[in-house]
Structure formats: structure tokens, C-alpha cells
Amino acid sequence: MNTKKNIKKIIIKKPLTLDCGKTINNYPLAYETYGKLNEKKDNAILAFHALSGDQFVSGINPITNKSGWWSHLVGPNKSIDTNKFFVICANVIGGCMGSYGPSNVEPTTGKRLDTNFPVITINDMVNAQYNLLEFFKIEKLFCVTGGSMGGMQVLQFVANYPNKSKTAIPIACSASHSAQNIALNELGRQAIMADQNWNKGNYFNTNSSPTKGLAVARMAAHITYLSKKGLEEKFGRKLQERDNLKFSFDADFQIESYLRHQGSVFVDRFDANSYLYITRAMDYFDLIKEYNGNLSNAFKESKTKFFIISFTSDWLYPTSENKEILIALNASGADVGFIEINSDKGHDSFLLDIPDFLKSIKNFVEANY
Amino acid sequence: MKKEFKIIAQLIENNTRVLDVGCGDGILMKYLKDNKNIDTRGLEISKNNVQVCIGKGLTVIEGNAEKDLQQFPNSSFDYVILSQTLQAFYNPEKVINDLLKVANKAIVTIPNFGYWKVRSHLLFKGTMPITKDLPDEWYNTPNLHMCTIKDFFNFCSKKNIKLYKSIALHEQKTSNINKMNLNLKNLSSEVGIFLIENEN
Structure with missing residues (x-):
């Protein structure tokens, strides 16, 4: 950053x-x-x-x-x-x-x-x-x-x-x-707080912030910013750089890969505690x-x-x-x-x-x- | 501006509050605002028309008169205008009642189904009439409840709605409608313009 x-x-x-x-x-x-x-x-x-x-x-x-x-x-x-x-x-x-x-x-x-x-x-x-x-x-x-x-x-x-x-x-x-909307925000907050790195909000000195929890929060929120039709048109059931299902929990589908990407870029620019406070304000x-x-x-x-x-x-x-x-x-x-x-x-x-x-x-x- | 709008504008006092229901592209609203210092609001179903009105600096709400008139408090306007759309509603009677709730006076105009050309079309051709004011085929017309000047006249007296003014419009010429000439005006006019008020 x-x-x-x-x-x-x-x-x-x-x-x-x-x-x-x-x-x-x-x-x-x-x-x-x-x-x-x-x-x-x-x-x-x-x-x-x-x-x-x-x-x-x-x-x-x-x-x-x-x-x-x-x-x-x-x-x-x-x-x-x-x-x-x-x-x-x-x-x-x-x-x-x-x-x-x-x-x-x-x-x-x-x-x-x-x-x-x-x-x-x-x-x-x-x-x-x-x-x-x-x-x-x-x-x-x-x-x-x-x-x-x-x-x-x-x-x-x-x-x-x-x-x-x-x-x-x-x-x-x-x-x-x-x-x-409160329910969806609570989902995001719980994802952050469930990340052990959150450490009751005191993660700055531990050198590891709750990036996983924040990424999940962002992924869930991101779905709510889209629509079913929009998702269908943009992603449908298209697979991510593969021709067949991998029978694993990798990101087989484009939508999974997209959400993971949204989550990972978000944690680089956003603070987990800020996410808690701002969603609470909403x-x-x-x-x-x-x-x-x-x-x-x-x-x-x-x-x-x-x-x-x-x-x-x-x-x-x-x-x-x-x-x-x-x-x-x-x-x-x-x-x-x-x-x-x-x-x-x-x-x-x-x-x-x-x-x-x-x-x-x-x-x-x-x-x- | 078309003749009908000029007549409507003449019926409205300066410095009043007016709601134009089905305001279209806002020509009448703009005229009232600029020339009569009227505080205008519009309700319009077409998104394109709403955009055009917003671009003219007019205050317009996208909405449907059958659902969205109720959002306005009682008597929040001096006048409400409904120009040639009454026949397109599912429940015109309810719309009239709602109009007379939100405003003290309503100006309602109707394409007259009693006009002789309309009658002769049905009589001689045997098909649903198509005229200048009724340009659509029966299968795609938005008009659900056509009425005549006489119908509207009778409706008002039956429902205790006070008819302040009834004006017949035919080829740019206007004349007053009264009980005596009702049958004649009903035959000779393309459009009826009514200024109404609730009796109570």
C-alpha cells in the first residue's frame, strides 16, 4: 500500500x-x-x-x-x-x-x-x-x-x-x-471476529490482521451488491480456467474466483476494525x-x-x-x-x-x- | 403548446400549487411555472419523460396515478390536472376520488367518445373507432374505460361532484357546455375539459 x-x-x-x-x-x-x-x-x-x-x-x-x-x-x-x-x-x-x-x-x-x-x-x-x-x-x-x-x-x-x-x-x-441489512452486516462482523487474528480488535501489534475474516465479510457483502440476473449474465455456471470440475474445494466456478479476488484485494485497502464500526453505524x-x-x-x-x-x-x-x-x-x-x-x-x-x-x-x- | 393546455392554464389562478398527473414531457408544467408563478409537481409513468422533465428543472416523480396519488397529503395542492388519461385507468372513479383528495380542484380532460366521427366510425364501419385523439387499435389501446362528455357530466351529478366549468373543444374552438346544449356538444366536440370540486 x-x-x-x-x-x-x-x-x-x-x-x-x-x-x-x-x-x-x-x-x-x-x-x-x-x-x-x-x-x-x-x-x-x-x-x-x-x-x-x-x-x-x-x-x-x-x-x-x-x-x-x-x-x-x-x-x-x-x-x-x-x-x-x-x-x-x-x-x-x-x-x-x-x-x-x-x-x-x-x-x-x-x-x-x-x-x-x-x-x-x-x-x-x-x-x-x-x-x-x-x-x-x-x-x-x-x-x-x-x-x-x-x-x-x-x-x-x-x-x-x-x-x-x-x-x-x-x-x-x-x-x-x-x-x-442488519443481518447481512452482522454476518460480516462475525466473520471478522471469528478470525483468530482479530484478537478482540488488538491485531496491530501482532503483525497479523484478520484478513481471512475481512475477506469473507467482503465476499458476502459483495453478493448483496449484485443481482441474481446480473450474476447469471456475468458468470452463470462458467468454470474458472478449466474444462471440467476438479472434485475439490478449489475455485471451480468463475463466480467463486471472482469473489475470492474481491475479498483479497479488499483486505489490502481496508481495516477490519473500521469495517466493524462503519457497519455498526449503518x-x-x-x-x-x-x-x-x-x-x-x-x-x-x-x-x-x-x-x-x-x-x-x-x-x-x-x-x-x-x-x-x-x-x-x-x-x-x-x-x-x-x-x-x-x-x-x-x-x-x-x-x-x-x-x-x-x-x-x-x-x-x-x-x- | 396545444390548445387544450392553453385552456387548462387559463383555468388556473396564478401563484398556486399544482400537481400535473401524467405530465408527459412537462410542457404544461413549464408554462405554468414560468408564466403564472405556479409551484408545480408532476407525476409521470414514463422514465424517459421523467428524464426530460428533470432536465427542464421540473420536479417530477416517476409513478402511477393509481398507486402513487395516495402519497400526497390531503389538500396539498390547489389544483390537480389530469389530461386525457382518465380512460386508461383500471378504476377511474377511484382516481377521481384521489384527485379530489390531494387537491381542492381538479381539471380533468377526456377524449370524447360521443364525438360524431367516433360514432359514425362504429356505426358505418362496424369497427372500433380510430381518430386523431384515439389513434390506437382495439388490441393495443391503453384506453380501458372510454366515456363521452355526457357520461362525465352525468357521473359528476350522480357522485355529487361539483362541475365548476365544462368546456367543449373542437378544432381549436371552445364553447361552454351546459345542460341545455349537452347533447349537441357531446356530438360535436373532440375533447371535454372539466373543472371539478368535491361538494363536501
């Missing part, structure tokens, strides 16, 4: 009281920006990343040397055109790309925080990132957007700061993490409960113009859950548009080059800027 030394960071002095009750201050928030903030400071878009994402939205991620997670959507002459817009993205707290997270070393002890890191929430992530507005002296963002966990942050941001963004595009998300997300069972109240004060996007084959954050947000926004009288994009690629669709999806975002941001 490349050095993380050159990652841009701000140290946030202002104390932040977390939902768990603990207060943090002087903590790092790593971020990246694309494009230029104009003189009027009205062209800023705050993008929120998903579970396994980071601040490197576009171009080449300097740590992994791979394309940024939203490079189809964000960049010069892309749907979110960075010749025009100033895109900011921060690594969430709890993450492992430079922001305050379990891999942080506590200066007083010289040790990694690991499981001494507090349990954080989506609300905490959003409140930490709000400091970026002050840092860039932005009075009001043009847009907040993100998919999956990023979409949850969009909803929380508008609920917390009703008039700090002109528009909001929550994508493939939910206002309340479903039992199915599970705790329940904006409906936060507003006493009435989601409309979350958006009552807001004048933000919303555009909700879901995908037909997404079974992790299905259209029905996205529509709950739509209904709540309509009930609060908000300005809200909605489209369901046709795609066989499952939840992953929001990260992919899907022309109708890219077009819908371009249409929306261009028409409203």
Missing part, C-alpha cells in the same frame, strides 16, 4: 459530542476536492462515500492506484462536471483513509485506538463533516449527494442542517436500516425513530430540493425503501423528484457506468444550478 502521508487533512478543534455520549476534539478529517470553488462559493457539492469508499471520488485513487469510486459520474465534462462544480468528499470518521478511526494512534499512549474507538453513528459522521463548510467558508452548498451509506448521510445532513444545501440527491438508500441508522416515527418531521424545516434515485434490481436498498423517503418528503410539502433507473446490476448500479443514471444526475444538477 502507498503511503497515506500526502492525504489532505484538517484537524477539527471544535468538540463533537457523539451519539454514544463521548466527546471528541482535535481529531483528523481527511478529505479530497475536485474542481475549483468559485468566487460566489455557490458551486460546492459535498459527496458522501459508502461503506467501503473513501474521499477519492474521481481520478486515480493515490493509495490504491485504481479509479475513484465515482469516476464515471464526477470529473471534467462528466455528469457532475468539475470544470463547473467544486466537489468535496471526506473520509467518514470510523474510516481508515486518514480520518479519525480505530486505526488512529492515540498520541498519549502511542497505541492504536482499535476497539477503544467509540461506536459512532451516521449522525456523528455527518456532524464531523459539517466542519468542512466552515473550513472552506461555504455558507450554503449547491448539493449534497451519495449512494447507499452516502445516501443515508445525505438524509441526515438535510435533517440536521435544513438550509445548508440548495439540493440533495440521495441514491439507493433508506431512512432506516432494514432487518435484512445498522444504528434510523431517521424515522429519531423523528418519533414520523420521517416527514425530519424535513419539515428544509427548503432543499430533493431528487431521489433508486435502481430496479437493487434488493439491498430496494425502490420501496427509497419511496418511503419520497412519501415522507411529499408529506412535508418538500420539493422532491424521483426516478427508478432500469438496471440489472443490483445495488452496485450507483457506482457503475449506467447511462440513464448518469444522465439523470446531469439533468438535475445542470437544470438547478
Whole structure:
């Protein structure tokens, strides 16, 4: 892995009281920006990343040397055109790309925080990132957007700061993490914790991290990002570099090989403890409960113009859950548009080059800027 | 903009909140927004049309009026528009009821099945009528519940729906429909335009 030394960071002095009750201050928030903030400071878009994402939205991620997670959507002459817009993205707290997270070393002890890191929430992530507005002296963002966990942050941001963004595009998300999604996250966490190398979270000094557990967690999660039809079309029952079954537990099928690969590359860039903390934050997300069972109240004060996007084959954050947000926004009288994009690629669709999806975002941001 | 939309626009007061059900590519919504300072929302079943509307800066929700009207709170709009789609619903009566829940007033337009060309087509040719406003064959038409101007007129009185205004449209010309001329207008008009309100 490349050095993380050159990652841009701000140290946030202002104390932040977390939902768990603990207060943090002087903590790092790593971020990246694309494009230029104009003189009027009205062209800023705050993008929120998903579970396994980071601040490197576009171009080449300097740590992994791979394309940024939203490079189809964000960049010069892309749907979110960075010749025009100033895109900011921060690594969430709890993450492992430079922001305050379990891999942080506590200066007083010289040790990694690991499981001494507090349990954080989506609300905490959003409140930490709000400091970026002050840092860039932005009075009001043009847009907040993100998919999956990023979409949850969009909803929380508008609920917390009703008039700090002109528009909001929550994508493939939910206002309340479903039992199915909690179950799937728990599967991932248990895989990590079942790995002996996890060592109750204190694996840094043992020189062996729970890579097997984290890889299994990633493999299981990866299946949930796809769809049955997508898997069928891409892999079917095709065999991996062989003509016949081997009568063994090797990766006979292409899908097995693919998942193993996804698992193994993930462990190189992601910290197992971060995975535990971030999935926990997703599970705790329940904006409906936060507003006493009435989601409309979350958006009552807001004048933000919303555009909700879901995908037909997404079974992790299905259209029905996205529509709950739509209904709540309509009930609060908000300005809200909605489209369901046709795609066989499952939840992953929001990260992919899907022309109708890219077009819908371009249409929306261009028409409203 | 087509004549029908111009008439609809004239029926709507400035500075109001309007829901356009089946807003298509948003021509009417855009007109209302730009010229009458109206806060518009659209509900549209076609993804392509939703994309076009979003590109015009219009707020449109992809959805089906038979399922998705209920998401809007009662009386959340001053007017709701339903242009030439009533006949395509499984349950037009329920849609009308839902329209009058979400808005105080509804503007409903219908292709008139009582128009003389439609009648003569069936009478003389003996096949299902195909006209400018009803271009599809019987086997692929989206229209499930065709009605006439007279049918709609009677429906309103039977269901205690107040008919504020009834306008007949024929070749760009408009005229008011009343009880006296109902049979004539039902024969001579291609489209009926109705401004309705719930009695209670």
C-alpha cells in the first residue's frame, strides 16, 4: 500500500459530542476536492462515500492506484462536471483513509485506538463533516449527494442542517436500516471476529490482521451488491480456467474466483476494525425513530430540493425503501423528484457506468444550478 | 403548446400549487411555472419523460396515478390536472376520488367518445373507432374505460361532484357546455375539459 502521508487533512478543534455520549476534539478529517470553488462559493457539492469508499471520488485513487469510486459520474465534462462544480468528499470518521478511526494512534499512549474507538453513528459522521463548510467558508452548498451509506448521510445532513444545501440527491438508500441489512452486516462482523487474528480488535501489534475474516465479510457483502440476473449474465455456471470440475474445494466456478479476488484485494485497502464500526453505524441508522416515527418531521424545516434515485434490481436498498423517503418528503410539502433507473446490476448500479443514471444526475444538477 | 393546455392554464389562478398527473414531457408544467408563478409537481409513468422533465428543472416523480396519488397529503395542492388519461385507468372513479383528495380542484380532460366521427366510425364501419385523439387499435389501446362528455357530466351529478366549468373543444374552438346544449356538444366536440370540486 502507498503511503497515506500526502492525504489532505484538517484537524477539527471544535468538540463533537457523539451519539454514544463521548466527546471528541482535535481529531483528523481527511478529505479530497475536485474542481475549483468559485468566487460566489455557490458551486460546492459535498459527496458522501459508502461503506467501503473513501474521499477519492474521481481520478486515480493515490493509495490504491485504481479509479475513484465515482469516476464515471464526477470529473471534467462528466455528469457532475468539475470544470463547473467544486466537489468535496471526506473520509467518514470510523474510516481508515486518514480520518479519525480505530486505526488512529492515540498520541498519549502511542497505541492504536482499535476497539477503544467509540461506536459512532451516521449522525456523528455527518456532524464531523459539517466542519468542512466552515473550513472552506461555504455558507450554503449547491448539493449534497451519495449512494447507499452516502445516501443515508445525505438524509441526515438535510435533517440536521435544513438550509445548508440548495439540493440533495440521495441514491439507493433508506431512512432506516432494514432487518435484512442488519443481518447481512452482522454476518460480516462475525466473520471478522471469528478470525483468530482479530484478537478482540488488538491485531496491530501482532503483525497479523484478520484478513481471512475481512475477506469473507467482503465476499458476502459483495453478493448483496449484485443481482441474481446480473450474476447469471456475468458468470452463470462458467468454470474458472478449466474444462471440467476438479472434485475439490478449489475455485471451480468463475463466480467463486471472482469473489475470492474481491475479498483479497479488499483486505489490502481496508481495516477490519473500521469495517466493524462503519457497519455498526449503518445498522444504528434510523431517521424515522429519531423523528418519533414520523420521517416527514425530519424535513419539515428544509427548503432543499430533493431528487431521489433508486435502481430496479437493487434488493439491498430496494425502490420501496427509497419511496418511503419520497412519501415522507411529499408529506412535508418538500420539493422532491424521483426516478427508478432500469438496471440489472443490483445495488452496485450507483457506482457503475449506467447511462440513464448518469444522465439523470446531469439533468438535475445542470437544470438547478 | 396545444390548445387544450392553453385552456387548462387559463383555468388556473396564478401563484398556486399544482400537481400535473401524467405530465408527459412537462410542457404544461413549464408554462405554468414560468408564466403564472405556479409551484408545480408532476407525476409521470414514463422514465424517459421523467428524464426530460428533470432536465427542464421540473420536479417530477416517476409513478402511477393509481398507486402513487395516495402519497400526497390531503389538500396539498390547489389544483390537480389530469389530461386525457382518465380512460386508461383500471378504476377511474377511484382516481377521481384521489384527485379530489390531494387537491381542492381538479381539471380533468377526456377524449370524447360521443364525438360524431367516433360514432359514425362504429356505426358505418362496424369497427372500433380510430381518430386523431384515439389513434390506437382495439388490441393495443391503453384506453380501458372510454366515456363521452355526457357520461362525465352525468357521473359528476350522480357522485355529487361539483362541475365548476365544462368546456367543449373542437378544432381549436371552445364553447361552454351546459345542460341545455349537452347533447349537441357531446356530438360535436373532440375533447371535454372539466373543472371539478368535491361538494363536501
